Amino acid sequence: MTTSAIFPASLKSKLIVSCQAPPGDPLDDVDTLRRIALSVVRGGAGGLRANGADCIAAFRKDTTLPIIGILKRYENGEPNITPDFASAQAISDAGADIIGMDCSARRPASSERWPQLLSRIRQELRRPVLADIATLDEARAAEQAGADAIATTMFGYTPATAGQRSISWTLIEQLVRSLRLPVIVEGHVRQPQEVRRAFDLGAFAVVVGAAITQPQAITATFIASIDS
Numbered sequence: 291m292t293t294s295a296i297f298p299a300s301l302k303s304k305l306i307v308s309c310q311a312p313p314g315d316p317l318d319d320v321d322t323l324r325r326i327a328l329s330v331v332r333g334g335a336g337g338l339r340a341n342g343a344d345c346i347a348a349f350r351k352d353t354t355l356p357i358i359g360i361l362k363r364y365e366n367g368e369p370n371i372t373p374d375f376a377s378a379q380a381i382s383d384a385g386a387d388i389i390g391m392d393c394s395a396r397r398p399a400s401s402e403r404w405p406q407l408l409s410r411i412r413q414e415l416r417r418p419v420l421a422d423i424a425t426l427d428e429a430r431a432a433e434q435a436g437a438d439a440i441a442t443t444m445f446g447y448t449p450a451t452a453g454q455r456s457i458s459w460t461l462i463e464q465l466v467r468s469l470r471l472p473v474i475v476e477g478h479v480r481q482p483q484e485v486r487r488a489f490d491l492g493a494f495a496v497v498v499g500a501a502i503t504q505p506q507a508i509t510a511t512f513i514a515s516i517d518s
Contacts, residue, residue: 297418297438297472298356298387301495304336305485306358306474308499309349313364315506324348326503331355339476339497343384350385358420358497359386365398371422371443373401375410382415393421393432394444405435412436420474424448426464433471440465441474441497457484459491466492480511 307330311317317326327338327349339358340346346359359381362369372378372391382389389411393404401407408419421432422443429440445461446454457478465473472494479485480501488496500507 298337301337301356302472303489304495305334306337306339306476306495306497307335307502308339308476308497309345309503310339310341310499311504315504317504320344320348324352328352330502337495339390339499340386343380346381346384346386356387357385358388358390359384360390365400368398370398370401372407373398375402375407375414378407378411378417379415382411382417386417388420388438389415389417390420390422390441390443392444393435393437393440394424394428394448395450396424396444396448405431408432408435408437412438422476424451426461426468429465429469429471429473433469437471439472439474439494440469441476443476443497445477457488459487462488462491462493 309323309327309330311323317323323345331353337356338349340349341360341362346357349357360371361377361381362371363373372389378389391404397404411417411419418438421437421440423429423432423440424444432440442461445451445458455478462475474495474497475488475493476497479496479498485496
């Protein structure tokens with residue numbers, strides 16, 4: 291696999307931590323998330339994933355590590371990841387090094403068409419684009435459109451993959467074997483050994499979110515073990 295010359299080489303073989311909180315969560319506060327981000331950086335994270343210009347600007351004050359920036363706009367209770375150029379520009383201006391966007395079949399029709407948006411981000415903002423996908427076909431389309439890297443973020447959340455809540459190791463193997471782009475494993479990563487396995491399969495980097503940063507989700511896993 292050859293990696294993009296633009297995509298931050300410093301993220302290779304690193305753990306990226308997604309420091310986000312759902313709307314209404316007790317942690318859904320910029321300074322709280324900033325403190326979480328600072329903590330995971332001290333723990334050894336090689337990069338961060340952040341939602342919204344305010345959080346990205348706050349994180350940027352504390353670290354020079356690469357930040358994957360997204361902007362979620364909720365429609366009917368569902369998140370729409372970086373739906374238009376205005377959202378991409380806002381997170382770029384706030385200090386995001388990489389722009390993440392939904393390039394999957396789930397992307398709402400109300401959003402700007404992602405191939406055109408991807409091209410515009412790279413040309414006008416001069417930021418690399420991380421394409422969030424759920425299938426090999428979506429990854430190939432993103433590669434063809436000029437994405438700098440792909441992430442398995444949307445696996446389990448699209449019509450073709452709905453309801454799947456564990457890592458698809460088969461998908462990861464297919465992506466690494468078939469693409470020239472860096473493959474980032476994101477979504478459903480819960481255990482350290484899963485991170486190791488992803489790297490052994492050829493992943494460029496791994497993103498972990500709730501399993502590190504969301505006490506509610508972490509607590510729920512312990513409760514589930516009691517109930518079982």
